Amino acid sequence: MDEKGNHSGHRERMRRRFRENKSLCGFSEHEILEMLLFYILPRVNTNNVAHELISRFGSVNGVLNASPEELMSVDKIGESAAYSIAFFRELSAYSSSERTARVDVRDFNAALRFAGECFIGESCEKFKVICVDSGYHIKSVADVAAGGSRCAPVDFRELTKAVLNSGSDIIILAHNHPGAPNTPSREDVTLTKEIIRYMRCLGVTVLDHYITGANGTVSMRNCGLIHDMEC
Numbered sequence: 650m651d652e653k654g655n656h657s658g659h660r661e662r663m664r665r666r667f668r669e670n671k672s673l674c675g676f677s678e679h680e681i682l683e684m685l686l687f688y689i690l691p692r693v694n695t696n697n698v699a700h701e702l703i704s705r706f707g708s709v710n711g712v713l714n715a716s717p718e719e720l721m722s723v724d725k726i727g728e729s730a731a732y733s734i735a736f737f738r739e740l741s742a743y744s745s746s747e748r749t750a751r752v753d754v755r756d757f758n759a760a761l762r763f764a765g766e767c768f769i770g771e772s773c774e775k776f777k778v779i780c781v782d783s784g785y786h787i788k789s790v791a792d793v794a795a796g797g798s799r800c801a802p803v804d805f806r807e808l809t810k811a812v813l814n815s816g817s818d819i820i821i822l823a824h825n826h827p828g829a830p831n832t833p834s835r836e837d838v839t840l841t842k843e844i845i846r847y848m849r850c851l852g853v854t855v856l857d858h859y860i861t862g863a864n865g866t867v868s869m870r871n872c873g874l875i876h877d878m879e880c
Contacts, residue, residue: 663687678709754785757868780811793808821855
């Protein structure tokens with residue numbers, strides 16, 4: 650379908666939302682994917698395609714991690730579009746690796762600073778997993794949950810997928826408290842212990858959980874809130 654009339658106006662409204670917010674906070678999963686498809690499928694109603702992709706692969710992360718062959722099983726996604734999505738995934742991974750490879754998490758201040766930078770400009774709560782290699786350098790960072798201004802419910806399936814895809818068996822959890830202090834809540838502590846127990850069953854070690862707020866970034870382990878023997 651050619652882009653004209655309502656489609657053209659819809660795309661401009663979406664772009665305006667992004668320009669005004671300067672982030673993807675407030676966008677739904679299918680809207681984020683739809684905006685990416687604006688540039689890959691310039692003459693197609695990408696709203697329908699985005700919905701179908703999310704239905705097929707479950708999330709934006711699922712779409713980006715699908716193979717070109719899997720993507721081409723969706724209507725309107727031909728070889729060119731499938732490899733454009735794959736290129737975007739690899740470009741994102743390359744950019745992330747360039748930024749993270751020099752950070753050694755044994756340098757406590759450097760690790761806290763890196764975690765804080767992950768949430769710059771975010772106005773909604775996000776939960777991330779920082780994957781660490783065997784030399785204790787940051788390998789990758791993945792979003793595993795996003796919510797409103799006060800809550801980001803964690804999907805353990807997305808968390809597991811991100812960790813297994815990274816090939817890491819050492820991770821750091823991180824989330825933010827937009828516009829609020831970085832003080833860990835009771836729910837933060839409970840969730841952290843649940844994740845530590847869960848990841849231990851997968852052979853994965855959780856080093857720490859960082860929380861970024863209006864007053865900086867704090868380590869839950871450094872605050873005495875994570876005790877391995879309790880988990």
